[in-house]
Every structure is written in C-alpha cells, then in structure tokens.
Amino acid sequence: MKRSTERILTTHVGSLVRPPDLREMIRARESGNPYDREALAARVRSAVAEAVRKQVECGIDIVSDGEQGKLGFNTYTNQRLGGFEPRALRPGEHPRPRRRDWDAFPEFYDEYWQTQPVTAPPQVCTGAVTYERDAVATDIQNFKEALQGARVEEAFMPAIAPFYQGENRFYPTEQAFLTAVADALHEEYQAIVDAGFILQIDDPGLPTQWDAQIPAISVAEYRKRAAQRVELVNHALRGIPEERVRYHICWGSWHGPHVTDLPLRDVVDLMLQVRAQAYSVEAANPRHEHEYHVWEDVKLPEGKILIPGVIAHTTNTVEHPELVKERIMRYARLVGRENVIAGVDCGFAQGAFTARVHPTIAWAKLKSLAEGAALASQELW
Amino acid sequence: MKRSTERILTTHAGSLARPPDLLEMMRVKELDQPYDKAAFAGRVRSAVAEVVRQQIDAGVDVVSDGEEGKPGFANYVKDRLTGIVAREGMRPRIFSDRADFPDFQPPAASALGFRRLVCTGPIGWKDKGAVQTDIANFQAALQGVQPAEAFIPAVSPGTLAQNVVNEYYKDEEAFLYAVAEVMKEEYQAIVQAGFLLQIDSPDLAMGKNVQFADKTLEEFRTIIARRVEALNHALAGIPPAQVRHHICWGNGEGPHHKDVALKDIIDILLRARAGALYVEGANPRHGHEWKVFRDVQLPDGMVLIAGVIDTKTNFIEHPELVADRIMNYASVVGRENVIAGTDCGFGTSADRDRVAPSISWAKLKAMAEGAQLASQQLWS
Numbered sequence: 059m060k061r062s063t064e065r066i067l068t069t070h071v072g073s074l075v076r077p078p079d080l081r082e083m084i085r086a087r088e089s090g091n092p093y094d095r096e097a098l099a100a101r102v103r104s105a106v107a108e109a110v111r112k113q114v115e116c117g118i119d120i121v122s123d124g125e126q127g128k129l130g131f132n133t134y135t136n137q138r139l140g141g142f143e144p145r146a147l148r149p150g151e152h153p154r155p156r157r158r159d160w161d162a163f164p165e166f167y168d169e170y171w172q173t174q175p176v177t178a179p180p181q182v183c184t185g186a187v188t189y190e191r192d193a194v195a196t197d198i199q200n201f202k203e204a205l206q207g208a209r210v211e212e213a214f215m216p217a218i219a220p221f222y223q224g225e226n227r228f229y230p231t232e233q234a235f236l237t238a239v240a241d242a243l244h245e246e247y248q249a250i251v252d253a254g255f256i257l258q259i260d261d262p263g264l265p266t267q268w269d270a271q272i273p274a275i276s277v278a279e280y281r282k283r284a285a286q287r288v289e290l291v292n293h294a295l296r297g298i299p300e301e302r303v304r305y306h307i308c309w310g311s312w313h314g315p316h317v318t319d320l321p322l323r324d325v326v327d328l329m330l331q332v333r334a335q336a337y338s339v340e341a342a343n344p345r346h347e348h349e350y351h352v353w354e355d356v357k358l359p360e361g362k363i364l365i366p367g368v369i370a371h372t373t374n375t376v377e378h379p380e381l382v383k384e385r386i387m388r389y390a391r392l393v394g395r396e397n398v399i400a401g402v403d404c405g406f407a408q409g410a411f412t413a414r415v416h417p418t419i420a421w422a423k424l425k426s427l428a429e430g431a432a433l434a435s436q437e438l439w
Numbered sequence: 440m441k442r443s444t445e446r447i448l449t450t451h452a453g454s455l456a457r458p459p460d461l462l463e464m465m466r467v468k469e470l471d472q473p474y475d476k477a478a479f480a481g482r483v484r485s486a487v488a489e490v491v492r493q494q495i496d497a498g499v500d501v502v503s504d505g506e507e508g509k510p511g512f513a514n515y516v517k518d519r520l521t522g523i524v525a526r527e528g529m530r531p532r533i534f535s536d537r538a539d540f541p542d543f544q545p546p547a548a549s550a551l552g553f554r555r556l557v558c559t560g561p562i563g564w565k566d567k568g569a570v571q572t573d574i575a576n577f578q579a580a581l582q583g584v585q586p587a588e589a590f591i592p593a594v595s596p597g598t599l600a601q602n603v604v605n606e607y608y609k610d611e612e613a614f615l616y617a618v619a620e621v622m623k624e625e626y627q628a629i630v631q632a633g634f635l636l637q638i639d640s641p642d643l644a645m646g647k648n649v650q651f652a653d654k655t656l657e658e659f660r661t662i663i664a665r666r667v668e669a670l671n672h673a674l675a676g677i678p679p680a681q682v683r684h685h686i687c688w689g690n691g692e693g694p695h696h697k698d699v700a701l702k703d704i705i706d707i708l709l710r711a712r713a714g715a716l717y718v719e720g721a722n723p724r725h726g727h728e729w730k731v732f733r734d735v736q737l738p739d740g741m742v743l744i745a746g747v748i749d750t751k752t753n754f755i756e757h758p759e760l761v762a763d764r765i766m767n768y769a770s771v772v773g774r775e776n777v778i779a780g781t782d783c784g785f786g787t788s789a790d791r792d793r794v795a796p797s798i799s800w801a802k803l804k805a806m807a808e809g810a811q812l813a814s815q816q817l818w819s
Binding site for chain 1: 751
C-alpha cells in the first residue's frame with residue numbers, strides 16, 4: 059500500500075452518489091418492477107467510469123469505484139449471499155434499530171428518519187450461507203475498465219465486514235452463523251485483493267454497536283464483545299496480506315446529535331488488532347474532531363497508516379482548505395507525515411438513494427481535500 | 440462588559456428556538472390574520488422567561504431574551520419602523536455559492552420570510568414601545584436568576600441595507616444614515632436599561648456572497664467600511680464597552696466556498712465602536728480563522744467572542760472539541776479576552792430551526808462543558 063512518502067496522499071471512504079438515472083433504474087429493480095438488466099449493467103459500468111474520472115479531476119490519489127452498482131454499502135450482500143430471505147417488519151417494529159441517541163432526542167429522530175430512505179427489508183438466515191462470485195467479478199471488471207489510462211496512485215474497493223446480515227435462524231449458535239458469513243465474505247475479500255485492488259473493510263459496528271445497547275452495558279463488557287468481533291474480522295481476512303487491507307470504522311453517517319457515541323479511546327487498541335495496514339477513522343465532524351488527542355498517548359504501531367477524516371460527510375458547508383491542512387498537520391505531528399493519508403469521515407452515499415451531502419458539493423469537498431493536502435504537504439516537505 | 444478573568448465565559452448569538460405554540464401564533468400574525476394581541480404578548484413574555492431559565496440550566500453565562508417576540512433577527516423592524524413594508528413576489532436573494540451547485544437544494548426557507556422588505560418612504564418610528572416591551576419582558580425573566588450578564592440583539596443599519604430593497608432614498612448612503620438616525624434610539628434604550636447591546640452585522644461578511652458577488656474585494660471593502668461608519672454614527676454616545684458586534688457569513692447550511700475571508704475584512708470590522716467582536720469560528724468554512732489573530736492584534740481592552748459551536752449541524756460538538764477551539768483562541772489573544780459563543784443564532788428566523796430545539800440546548804450544554812475543560816487547562 060502506498061503511503062505519503064513525498065506528499066500527503068488523499069482518499070475517501072468509497073461510496074459516491076449515484077447519477078439520478080442510475081438511481082431510478084435501481085429503484086425499479088428494488089421495487090420489483092420490470093427493468094432492463096443489460097441497460098442497468100451498462101449504466102453501472104459508465105457510472106463507475108464517471109466516478110473514477112471525477113475523483114481524478116478532484117485530485118484524489120486513492121480512488122474507489124464509488125460503489126455505483128451496489129444497493130447499499132452493507133445491503134449489497136443481499137444479492138451475493140445465499141441462505142437468506144427477507145422478512146416483514148413485526149408489528150410496531152421500526153425499520154431502524156433503536157439507539158440511545160434516539161432515546162435521548164426522540165422528537166428530532168422521529169422527524170429525521172422520515173426524511174431518510176429505507177432501502178432494504180431486514181434479512182434472516184434460513185439456510186447454509188453461500189457466496190455468489192459473479193457480482194464482485196462485475197465490480198472488478200467495471201473498475202478495471204474505468205481505471206484504464208486514469209492517473210491514480212492506487213485503487214481500493216470497499217466490502218462489508220461479516221456482521222450486517224440480519225438474524226440467524228439456521229445455525230446452532232451465533233458464532234457458527236457469523237463464522238459462516240465470514241467464510242463466505244472471505245471469497246469476496248480474496249477476489250478484490252487478487253484483482254490488485256486495496257481491500258477496504260467497512261465495519262462501522264465496531265464503535266456503533268455501543269449506542270445500540272439498550273440498556274447500556276459496561277465498557278469492559280462491550281470491549282469483550284468488540285474483541286470477539288475483531289477476531290472474526292481477522293478470520294475473514296486470513297491469508298490476505300495485511301498491506302493490501304484498510305479498515306474503516308465510523309459512528310454512523312446519519313446527521314444526528316451523536317452524544318452517545320463510544321469514545322475512540324475505548325476501542326482504538328482493538329481496532330489496531332485488525333490485520334490491516336491502514337485505519338480509516340472519522341475525525342472531522344463535531345463529535346469526533348477532538349479525538350486526534352488519542353494519538354498523543356496511543357502509539358500507531360510501526361508500519362501502519364492512519365486515514366483520518368479531514369472532510370465531513372455531515373455538512374454541506376465545504377471545508378476551507380486551510381482547515382483541511384490544519385487537521386492534517388495535527389495528525390502528521392502526532393503519528394508522522396508518512397503515516398497519514400487524508401480521508402473523509404464516511405461515505406457520501408451509504409445507499410443508492412442516500413446522499414449525505416448534495417452530489418455536486420461532495421465533489422467540491424473532495425477538491426478542497428486535495429487542496430488542503432497540497433497546503434499541508436508544502437509545509438511538511 | 441465582563442470578560443473571562445477567572446474562567447472562560449460562554450454566550451451565544453441571541454436568537455433561540457421559539458416554543459411551538461408561540462410559533463403558531465406568530466404564523467397567524469405574520470399572515471396578517473386576526474390574532475389575540477394580549478394572548479400573543481403574554482406568550483412572548485412567558486417564552487422569554489422560559490428561555491432565560493433554559494440558558495441558565497445549560498450553563499450559559501451571558502444570556503439573551505432569545506428574540507422570542509421577533510419573527511426574525513432583522514425583519515422585526517417592519518413592525519417597528521415606518522417606511523419599510525413587507526412585499527410579496529419580490530425576487531429572492533441570490534446566494535452566489537449555491538449557484539455553483541445546481542443540484543443543491545437549500546434547507547426549507549423560512550415560511551415567515553416569504554415577503555421581502557422594501558423601503559417605500561421616510562424611515563421613522565411606528566412602534567418605539569416595542570423595544571421597551573422586549574426590555575420589560577427580559578427584566579421580568581431575569582428576576583431571581585443571576586447570569587454573569589445579559590444582552591439584547593438589534594439589527595445594524597448595514598444589514599438593513601442588505602435585506603431591504605431601497606425604493607425611496609437616493610442611494611445606500613442616504614438609506615444607511617436614515618436608518619442609523621432612527622435605530623440609534625433602540626440601541627440607546629437597550630443600553631440605558633442596563634443590558635449589553637449586540638449589533639447584528641451579517642452583511643459585513645455574508646454580503647460578499649449574497650449582495651455583492653460581482654464586486655471586487657476592494658469594492659466590497661469600500662462598501663462595508665461605509666456601513667461601519669454609519670453604524671458608528673448610530674452608536675455615538677454609547678460606551679463601546681456596552682456593545683458586542685456580531686458578524687457572520689449567513690446561517691444557512693450551504694457550501695459557503697465563496698465566503699469572504701476574515702483576514703480580508705478584519706481591519707474594517709475592528710473600526711466599529713464595540714468592545715467585543717463576535718465572529719464565527721466553528722463551522723467547516725471558518726474553523727481555521729482563529730489563526731487570523733496571530734497576525735492581527737486585538738485592540739487593547741477588546742473581547743473576542745468566538746463561535747465554538749456550529750449552528751448549522753445537528754451533530755453536538757464534543758466538549759473536548761469545544762475546549763480545543765477555545766484553547767486556539769486563548770493562545771492567540773489571551774484567555775481573558777475570549778468568550779465562547781455559537782457561530783450564529785439558533786432561531787435567526789423564528790420558524791426555521793436548522794438545529795432541532797432539543798439539540799440546540801444540548802449544544803449549549805456542550806459549550807459550557809467545553810468552556811469548563813478549557814478553563815481548567817488555562818487557569819491551572
């Protein structure tokens with residue numbers, strides 16, 4: 059994996075807003091209406107090409123396919139994993155899991171969720187988990203084509219960690235179920251790395267499950283579960299060279315108050331046990347920007363890379379490049395310039411129908427990211 | 440004006456969320472439908488008492504009346520001044536930054552702001568008693584509580600030159616001084632009642648983006664220098680130590696990438712006869728500008744009120760982030776010269792809460808906690 063040896067490299071979290079016409083085609087497919095498979099496949103291919111071109115234009119060094127073909131950063135597996143079926147919501151069940159932040163600000167969240175798309179019904183596992191390789195092969199093919207002739211430092215593809223697949227009604231234990239999912243997703247991880255891309259594992263749950271514990275549990279108890287989680291991620295990553303993997307955590311991309319977020323400090327050591335070379339962590343939004351202080355005490359292990367968010371997905375206001383630079387400088391001072399890659403807090407489009415900021419503004423933010431990295435590089439080199 | 444002599448004091452930009460029932464009454468009133476004047480006045484009075492209590496509970500040191508009775512921080516003058524009317528069907532204001540992003544849909548506009556203000560005749564007083572009502576409500580609300588200090592916001596002549604379409608006076612200069620001559624009485628009344636006066640001058644910064652996008656920086660500087668002169672004319676005779684001067688770049692969650700830089704206007708801002716300069720410092724477009732004060736010396740005795748809470752996002756700032764921001768300012772202007780504030784108001788228009796009301800109170804709490812953390816470091 060390339061690191062910032064001569065200047066601060068830039069990247070982001072992966073998902074980018076889908077073009078409106080592609081979004082409509084995906085909507086048709088999802089609502090069970092007839093749709094033109096070939097036209098959809100072709101539009102995904104051209105959208106990936108556009109996304110790559112725009113990233114390059116904005117000055118992004120380590121680009122993604124924008125997850126253009128995926129329904130959602132986690133729900134995309136509905137089309138790839140066998141052994142699952144959708145289930146209807148139970149009476150009174152909200153499509154979103156209850157969280158303590160929601161309980162703290164019920165009026166806000168009741169209103170807010172109404173403005174947010176819900177993309178897929180919950181899944182239940184009712185049979186042995188299997189993995190269908192065609193879809194990732196298409197992702198890889200599309201991305202490779204899009205990268206032809208593009209001037210990038212590197213290319214990465216996100217994939218979900220094995221914890222987002224709904225309820226188990228088939229395996230005798232939760233552990234057996236998660237292991238089966240991990241084994242299935244291992245094939246996807248392997249395929250991405252075999253294709254020559256950097257693999258990004260998306261695992262927001264490492265910190266966000268904290269907020270979903272109702273009633274709250276102790277940090278010690280939470281850490282015990284989080285440690286098991288990390289073990290399972292490492293199981294899914296077995297045999298994959300560490301230097302081809304980056305691991306992304308975040309605190310959930312919704313624009314809420316986030317007062318019950320777990321402090322990074324409480325989970326950072328566990329994060330660093332994931333067999334990845336780079337760690338992508340939120341660091342630009344109002345709830346987590348101060349957490350660079352964590353690195354005053356915690357040493358980034360030799361050879362590792364930190365990808366702090368220096369641009370937030372949480373606001374339409376475009377970060378001033380000077381602010382981006384300031385944020386990068388803090389990290390460079392603490393962990394060393396060559397160990398920092400400038401990133402974004404979270405994706406801009408966790409689902410095909412989601413846009414955390416308006417699409418054109420997302421591009422302006424990525425430009426600002428590159429400008430800020432250039433400013434920081436001037437000072438650091 | 441009190442300053443942070445023993446610990447970092449906290450404040451905000453003045454406007455706060457209106458309770459839903461008051462807002463309903465205000466909607467009826469603003470639509471010129473018949474409404475119960477006594478009931479409205481009574482509800483404003485009790486709402487002011489509530490928001491004072493809530494500010495104290497949140498740990499705010501320098502409190503306001505929340506502008507509970509006003510439909511907006513600037514357009515309230517239509518009910519107080521002659522010569523200014525609210526007219527429908529006017530061309531809306533253009534935000535030049537938003538024009539660059541055609542797919543950007545700004546958050547819902549204020550329903551109360553569907554009319555633009557137009558100056559159609561000589562400006563004078565229609566309701567000079569309104570500010571006395573504000574004062575009386577605030578005084579009543581402050582009975583039995585002891586904030587460090589209390590302030591009432593009032594709009595600047597320059598902001599009215601930005602927001603009001605002038606069809607009467609021969610040029611902006613004439614309009615500015617006509618407003619200054621009249622509004623100075625409101626300013627004086629606030630100070631005479633023992634309150635700090637906060638002058639709201641968003642125009643001095645946001646004007647570049649919404650009114651003068653086509654002007655060069657030099658031209659814009661000339662315009663705002665003239666506006667500051669008119670403001671100083673209105674402030675003549677008022678001790679600067681009683682005045683805080685709030686500047687902002689507009690409270691909308693837009694891209695803001697065309698905002699004029701603080702460093703390009705700071706010298707003009709410092710000419711205002713105000714003991715405190717109050718600027719945004721928390722949002723992503725202006726979070727770096729504390730560094731401006733490395734090079735710019737704050738005049739002796741002046742207080743800097745810095746935004747350490749963003750009023751455009753529902754994320755609640757972590758108190759440690761608040762502390763970091765305060766520390767930055769303290770490092771460049773000295774701890775005793777910093778008061779922690781919010782970037783802008785939480786109810787700039789009565790009916791537009793970008794930040795949910797319950798969240799705005801939690802943000803003020805986070806600010807107070809952050810100020811405490813910073814104070815521990817700064818006075819250790």
